[in-house]
Amino acid sequence: MDPLxxxxxxxxxxxxxxxxxxxxxLGLSLLVATMETKWVRTGDKTYLxxxxxxxxxxxxxxxxxxxxxxxxxxxxxxxxxxxxxxxxDIFGSLLAIEATAAFFLESTFIAVWVFGWKxxxxxxxxTVAWLIFFGANISAVWILLANGWMQNPVGYVIRNGRAxxxxxxxxxxxxxxxxxxxxxxxxxxLVGAMFVMGISAWHLLRKSNVDFFRRSFRxxxxxxxxASLFVAVQGHFHGNEVASVQPAKLAAMEAHWETTDHAPMxxxxxxxxxxxxxxxxxxxxxxxxxxxxxxxxxxTVKGLKDFPEDERPPVQLTFWSxxxxxxxxxxxxxxxxxxxxxxxxxxNQKALLWALLLAIPLPYLALQAGWAVAEVGRQPWIxxxxxxxxxxxxxxxxxxxxxxxxxxxxxxxxxxxxTGFWLIVHYAKKGPKAA
Amino acid sequence: xxxxxxxxFLWGLLWAVFFMLDGYDLGAGALxxxxxxxxxxxxxxxxxxxxxxxxxxxxxxxxxxxxxxAFPAAYAAMFSGLYTALMLLLFMLILRGVSFEFRGKVESxxxxxxxxxxxxxxxxxxxxxxxxxxxxxxxxxxxxxxxIFQGGLLTLLNPYGLAGGVLFVVMFFLHGALWLxxxxxxxxxxxxxAMAEKLWIAFAIVLVLFLAYTAVETQLFSNYLRWPVxxxxxxxxxxxxxxxxxxxxxxxxxxxxxxxxxxxxAVTFFGIIGLFPxxxxxxLNPGWSVTAYNSxxxxxxxxxxxxxxxIFVPIVIAYQTWAHIMFAKPMGxxxxxxxxxx
Numbered sequence: 041m042d043p044l045x046x047x048x049x050x051x052x053x054x055x056x057x058x059x060x061x062x063x064x065x066l067g068l069s070l071l072v073a074t075m076e077t078k079w080v081r082t083g084d085k086t087y088l089x090x091x092x093x094x095x096x097x098x099x100x101x102x103x104x105x106x107x108x109x110x111x112x113x114x115x116x117x118x119x120x121x122x123x124x125x126x127x128x129d130i131f132g133s134l135l136a137i138e139a140t141a142a143f144f145l146e147s148t149f150i151a152v153w154v155f156g157w158k159x160x161x162x163x164x165x166x167t168v169a170w171l172i173f174f175g176a177n178i179s180a181v182w183i184l185l186a187n188g189w190m191q192n193p194v195g196y197v198i199r200n201g202r203a204x205x206x207x208x209x210x211x212x213x214x215x216x217x218x219x220x221x222x223x224x225x226x227x228x229x230l231v232g233a234m235f236v237m238g239i240s241a242w243h244l245l246r247k248s249n250v251d252f253f254r255r256s257f258r259x260x261x262x263x264x265x266x267a268s269l270f271v272a273v274q275g276h277f278h279g280n281e282v283a284s285v286q287p288a289k290l291a292a293m294e295a296h297w298e299t300t301d302h303a304p305m306x307x308x309x310x311x312x313x314x315x316x317x318x319x320x321x322x323x324x325x326x327x328x329x330x331x332x333x334x335x336x337x338x339x340t341v342k343g344l345k346d347f348p349e350d351e352r353p354p355v356q357l358t359f360w361s362x363x364x365x366x367x368x369x370x371x372x373x374x375x376x377x378x379x380x381x382x383x384x385x386x387x388n389q390k391a392l393l394w395a396l397l398l399a400i401p402l403p404y405l406a407l408q409a410g411w412a413v414a415e416v417g418r419q420p421w422i423x424x425x426x427x428x429x430x431x432x433x434x435x436x437x438x439x440x441x442x443x444x445x446x447x448x449x450x451x452x453x454x455x456x457x458x459t460g461f462w463l464i465v466h467y468a469k470k471g472p473k474a475a
Numbered sequence: 476x477x478x479x480x481x482x483x484f485l486w487g488l489l490w491a492v493f494f495m496l497d498g499y500d501l502g503a504g505a506l507x508x509x510x511x512x513x514x515x516x517x518x519x520x521x522x523x524x525x526x527x528x529x530x531x532x533x534x535x536x537x538x539x540x541x542x543x544x545a546f547p548a549a550y551a552a553m554f555s556g557l558y559t560a561l562m563l564l565l566f567m568l569i570l571r572g573v574s575f576e577f578r579g580k581v582e583s584x585x586x587x588x589x590x591x592x593x594x595x596x597x598x599x600x601x602x603x604x605x606x607x608x609x610x611x612x613x614x615x616x617x618x619x620x621x622x623i624f625q626g627g628l629l630t631l632l633n634p635y636g637l638a639g640g641v642l643f644v645v646m647f648f649l650h651g652a653l654w655l656x657x658x659x660x661x662x663x664x665x666x667x668x669a670m671a672e673k674l675w676i677a678f679a680i681v682l683v684l685f686l687a688y689t690a691v692e693t694q695l696f697s698n699y700l701r702w703p704v705x706x707x708x709x710x711x712x713x714x715x716x717x718x719x720x721x722x723x724x725x726x727x728x729x730x731x732x733x734x735x736x737x738x739x740x741a742v743t744f745f746g747i748i749g750l751f752p753x754x755x756x757x758x759l760n761p762g763w764s765v766t767a768y769n770s771x772x773x774x775x776x777x778x779x780x781x782x783x784x785x786i787f788v789p790i791v792i793a794y795q796t797w798a799h800i801m802f803a804k805p806m807g808x809x810x811x812x813x814x815x816x817x
Contacts, residue, residue, distance in 0.1 A: 092814075103576035106529065107569040113539055117554025118561055124554075128547020129772040133780050136540035139533060140787040148530035148791075152798055154815045155526040159801055202547075204773040434555035436624045445562040452566055456573060463580050 044433045046442040047119040050449060054111050055415075056408055057453045061105030061460075063407055065176050066225055067232020067267075068098045071260055073169035078259075080166045090256055091169075093472035094236065095153075097464055102150065104460045108453065113139075119442070123422055123432035126202045130195070130211060131186055138182035146175030180228075181221055188217020190423050191414065192285045203426065216285060219278040220414065226271040227410065230372060231403040233264030237379065238400035239468045241393040249471050250387055257386055265380055268372040275369065276332070282417075283333035283341070286424060288351060289417035291344045292358040294329055303329035303341035313355040316345055353419045361412035368406040375399055478777040479752070482545040483767040485784065486754070487747030489541050491740045493534035494605070494643075495650075496795075498739055499732075500524035500531055502651020504571065504598030505644075507591065510655060510670060516663045517591055521575060521817045522810060523658040526802045528575065530795055532568065542754075544780050548622060548770035549754040556616055556624025556755075557608055560631055564604045571597035579817045602647040603640040607631055610639020613693050613746050615758035622755070622765050635692045642685045646742070649674040650735050653719070657728035660805045668726065675720050682716070682742070694756065695749025705748055712741035729803070 072095050079087035113135060116124045124132065149171045156165060195210030196203040205211065237260045240253040283290045290296070295311035295318055296303065305328035310320040327337035334341075344352055375395060382389045422429040503524055511517045543550040554561055570593045578590035614635050617625040652674050655667035686709070690696055699705050715738035722731035750756065754770060757763035771777060810816060 100576065100580070103573055107572035110532075110536065110568055110572075111565045113536060113543075114554055114561060114565060117539075117543065117550045118558050119555070121551035121555035124543060125548045125551040128543050128550060129776045132540070132543030132545075132547050132550065133772070133776050133783075136537065136544035136780060137783050139537040139540040140784060140791065143536060144530065144533045144787075144791045144795075147533045148795055148798055151526040151529055152801070155802065155813075157815065158813070199773075205776045205779070208775070208779050434551070434558075435621075436555045437558050441558050444559065448562065448566055452569060456569070459573075459577060463577070467580075 041439060043119075043437050043439050043442050044430055046439060046446055047433055047437075048429065050119065050442060050446040051112075051115055052415075053446070053453070054108065054115060054449055056411065057457065058105065058108040058112060059408065059411060060404060060457070061101050061108065062180075063224075063228035063231040063404065064101045064235055065098070065105050066180060066228035067230065067263075068094065068101070068235060069169070069173040069176050069232075070229065071232055071236055071263065072098055073166070073173045075259065076166040076169045080162045086252060086255060089252065089472045090259075093252075094256070096467055097235075097239075099150075099154065100460060100463050100467065104456050106147065108456070111449065118445075119434055119437065120422075120432045121434035121436065123427065126427060126432070127189075127423060129202065129204050130189060133205070134182055134186035134189065134211070138179055138186070142175050142178040142182060144175075146172055146179060149175065177225060180225055184221040184224060185212060185214060185217040187414070188214050188220050191220070191418060192216035192281075193423050193426055198426075203423070216281055219274070219281055222274050223271060223278050223410070224407070226267045226274060227403065227407045229263055230267035230271060231407065233260040233267060234372075234396070234400055234403050236260035237264060238397045241396035242468070243471060244387045245390065245393045245397070247387070252472055254387055258383065261376075261379060261383060264372075265376045268369070268376045272369050272373060275366075279332060280335065286418065287342045288344070288347045289353055289358065289413075290333060291342060291347070292353045292355045292417055293362040293413060294341075295355055295359045296329065296341055296343050297345050298343040299340065299346050300343065301330065301338055301340040302327045303333075303339070305329040305332065309359075311355050311359050350420060353417045358413055358417040361409040361416065364409040365406050365413060368402050368409075372399075372403065372406075478774060478781070479767040479771045481781065482541075482771065482777055483751060483754070484747065485781075486538070486541055486545060487744060489534060489538035490609075491743035491747070493531070493538050494647075494743055495736045495739045496531035496534055497528070498602075498647045498650040499654035500528040500651070501598045501602045502647035502649065503655050504594050504651070505602060506648060506651050506655070506667075506670070507595050507598075510652075510663065510666050512662075514587075515811065516659075517587075518579075518811055518817060519659045519663055519806060520655060521578070521594070522806060523655055525575065525817055526798060529572070530798065532572070535568075541780075541784070545772055545777060546754055546765075546767065546770040547772060549765045552616075552618060552622040552624065552755055552765050552770075553612075556618070556626075557611075557631070559628040560604055560608060564601060564608075567597040567600045567604070570594075571601065575817055599644065602644045606640035606643025607636045608639075609746065610642070611636045612755060613639070613689065613695055613750065615693070615756040615764075617759055618755060618757040618763055618765065619759060620763045622763070622770075625759070635688060638685055638688055642681050642742075645674065645678045645681045646739060649678045649719075650732075650739065653723065653728065653732050653735050656723075657732055658802075658805055660807055664805065668723065668728075671723055671731075672720075675716075675723065679716060682712070689749075693749070694761075695746060698749050698751060708741055708748055709745045712738050712745060715741055 072091055075087050076091040079091055149168050153168045153172060189211060192214060194214050195207035197206045237257050240257040243249055243253040295309055297317055305325045306321040306323060308322035309318050312319040329341055330339040331337050333339065378392055382392055418424055420428050422432045503520055507517060507520050511520055574590040574594040578587050611631050617630060619625055649671060652667050652671035656664055656671055659667060715734045718734035719731050719738060722734055752766045752768060753764040754767060755765040
């Protein structure tokens with residue numbers, strides 16, 4: 041296999057694995073900071089125990105998230121050196137700002153938080169928890185502005201054989217990046233909320249530490265409701281932007297082949313990219329795709345056939361990832377609604393508690409699917425419309441080198457994944473320390 | 476100075492700060508089997524660096540990010556050329572990072588020994604690889620006219636590259652021993668200080684030999700011959716070295732640590748100044764070198780990044796200094812009883 045394919049595989053493996061840990065960091069840090077603030081405000085010891093219990097799970101997850109992030113920054117240079125040289129002027133500076141303005145904050149203060157329990161006043165210690173939350177989320181802003189630039193390049197000129205920065209303001213106000221940020225962060229808040237609610241459900245089913253976990257559940261519930269609704273509504277507007285900026289991605293997301301106005305949507309579709317059609321289309325909603333894409337029932341939606349074949353993203357992967365994401369998003373709203381209705385008697389709702397427990401992995405799946413839509417749907421471009429992925433790979437590397445690094449990454453990450461998962465389950469089951 | 480030159484020295488400064496900070500926790504980690512006699516000692520060594528190693532490592536991310544932002548072509552040539560070495564470095568950093576977090580999470584001697592072992596090996600290999608990589612940059616890489624690396628992993632394992640590896644290992648060992656002499660207590664502290672005295676002699680010898688070898692093997696001295704006033708930088712390294720020994724002798728550990736930090740920064744800058752204006756000199760043809768001028772970003776990006784770094788780096792230095800002051804005292808048993816300790 042050639043270094044290009046292997047490098048893509050490696051980047052995908054490293055990103056998806058890293059992204060198993062980032063969302064929980066973003067979402068759970070908010071809940072832990074809230075718990076600690078409640079402790080400082082009320083002096084109620086249960087909130088302190090909550091902070092420590094959920095904080096421990098947060099730390100195990102955080103450690104893996106951090107170490108797996110390091111390889112990503114350097115992979116641009118190792119495997120994608122042509123890309124790095126071509127867009128470093130803009131993309132590189134966003135990564136550098138992320139490190140300087142956010143990652144330092146997060147990494148320094150997480151250690152202060154862990155080791156500073158006796159050295160800082162409770163109020164200051166709680167402030168540090170908020171700094172960690174802001175550091176992590178500001179990181180996400182810069183990373184997604186960088187990714188947003190790859191999706192919708194703005195503020196540049198092609199000069200001296202590369203993309204050069206022309207307007208920094210355009211780059212940091214790129215609404216595509218901000219939409220991605222809002223979508224990813226609200227999805228991540230949902231991961232955090234479901235994590236807390238699901239683990240609480242496990243303990244409530246066993247009637248262990250009922251008060252502690254009922255309160256944990258109640259604390260996470262509003263965030264879960266807000267995030268599940270927000271991510272869906274905002275996702276619609278993000279979809280509008282995809283439709284206008286990356287019409288080929290939208291067509292692949294919907295397996296939409298022919299350019300039509302009043303484009304309908306089908307609830308059941310089986311794409312057949314070989315024959316450039318769908319082998320099955322059921323339950324037609326007239327004009328729905330035009331409405332979803334452009335908020336206008338008569339709008340024309342460009343079909344895949346009107347894109348040159350070498351400018352179409354892989355249809356199956358984009359289409360199914362999108363279906364998984366949207367399907368799960370709908371499910372989360374229903375689940376959160378159910379949880380809200382039964383919130384006052386949660387410890388006796390066996391079916392709901394089981395559903396919450398089993399739902400823990402689902403927001404992760406939705407987020408990974410969302411990333412597949414964003415990244416696979418952008419292909420064959422690494423920077424949409426400017427640079428193809430196949431032109432971005434390093435000329436200096438060979439297959440043997442990438443086989444070695446890919447194999448090692450898979451081996452090490454598997455080890456980390458199993459260990460981290462096992463530790464999280466172990467400490468989650470163990471429950472909080474006695475008061 | 477023009478923007479490219481300013482960024483060249485900022486680039487050097489970011490690497491120097493990374494070596495100065497992560498150097499002590501890498502050194503301390505690698506010294507564990509030599510200095511620790513029991514479980515308490517091992518935990519002491521890990522917790523000595525506990526509040527800092529993560530923040531220290533971000534300087535590497537920032538140094539890498541700054542290379543990407545300010546000198547994209549150098550970033551591309553450096554990391555794709557040093558592919559396998561860099562991957563090894565990253566894997567070691569991953570294992571090292573989680574070894575801090577994982578080792579104390581399971582009550583099992585075998586589990587803890589495994590993570591300790593990974594911690595020691597990874598700390599050592601990271602120090603070694605950083606030295607090998609930088610010595611090879613000082614020596615020049617086989618770069619063709621497009622900045623593409625014409626060599627393999629073995630190209631890097633030349634005698635001078637390995638000498639750089641030894642230099643970094645001993646330098647970080649000394650820095651780490653001083654750190655443990657500062658933050659631990661009792662017998663472990665005394666052992667660390669005694670070890671630092673021995674390592675000081677080793678480092679002084681290695682440093683002199685390395686400088687002599689550098690004169691033979693590299694072009695680094697040509698800038699110094701042209702502008703002899705720059706010799707103040709290697710002189711600072713020597714002053715730092717002597718001050719380290721003086722303070723260590725009177726067991727003033729923070730000043731000793733500071734003097735050692737000065738040595739590391741000066742040693743790094745000795746190389747950086749010698750390289751200027753090349754970030755990556757080409758051994759095949761000096762005209763093919765990747766320099767601050769042929770690899771830099773646009774003036775606009777360099778200016779904006781200068782503003783960003785000018786605002787945030789002082790803030791980062793302020794809160795990291797504050798964190799170091801907060802955990803400045805030697806640890807005792809109460810620091811290990813603390814439930815979040817490693």
